[in-house]
Amino acid sequence: MNDEAPARTTIFGHQHDRIFDRLAALDPDLAVYIRDFAYDTVYERGGLDLKTKELLACTLLLGLGSPDELKTHLRGAMLAGASEAEVRETLLFAVPFVGFPRVVAAFVQLRSLLDRQGAAENAPPPR
Template sequence: MSVRQAIWGEKQGAIEASLKEVDEDLFRYIRDFAYEEVLARPGLDLKTRELLAITALIALGSPKELATHLEGALRVGATEEEVRETILQSALFLGFPQALAAMKLFHKVLKGRDSAYPREG
């Protein structure tokens, strides 16, 4: 299974179409380099990489991409508790307003999903 398929799940086609629409070359860089080279490296498991991505996207203030990786973290094995703790940890270094916005987004993501993901780690 490709890293994109693991993270994006059933939304892979829609996400790829959206990225291609913006710019075909940028899509290829994201697909080939970001996902299939960097995220596929063996040094960290995909769950850890997704939790790190969540922190970085909170810092960058990128809510659309953050929502994608909040769902992706759950898809690759992070529990709701681990994602929640990642967001809470971000408050210390990135600020409470950013963490609050991320937690609100996480709640929206969870409401849009069924309870197929474990709550505790």
Template sequence: MDNERFERGCKKLSEVDGQVGEEVVAPLGDLGKYIVEFAFGDIYSREGLSLREREIATIAMLASRSGVEPQLRVHIKAGFNVGLSKEEIEEIIIQTVPYSGFPTAINALNVLKEF
């Protein structure tokens, strides 16, 4: 394991999700390490987009898919953590309707209503 990459990922994960992120990846063992290293150590640590912008993109992508509600919950929490409001997240979900359809948007809005 590349310790520098893992440490960079842990730091970025903490910025995005706070302690919730650790709680999500810790039980995943090696898969959790890969998520920390790749998603947060490599992708989320790139320059060019703010964490807020990255969460907007992530929420939109997850809201556009079926069967990923647990991950959507994590990223809605992360969205709040990086400054998105509930109203903004609702708009992000509504924006997915023309491209992904009503069923996925309805599912995503139901997840958002949990908060």
């Protein structure tokens, strides 16, 4: 592992604990396997930067038809430095490989994420 924050901390941002609590509620061993293997082993490998890994994760999850996980990784890609334009291009690139219905569904997830981010940015500050 590198000296920076673990990839999962960047990807999940302030929702890190909520995401892992949800996984642990499904099955504690599953949560540990996902954390230790997927994030603390695979994601921590060198060779690709975190933004690229997250854009690849988005494409793969789009192809699998996994909307909940896709939403998490769309947000993660942006937290890892991908611009909205880069995320859109990544989704559009998938059309010839997975088809329009899955890409349309991915854009629905992206729109939902962007709408929530916009609402949060425009919300009045807490008193």
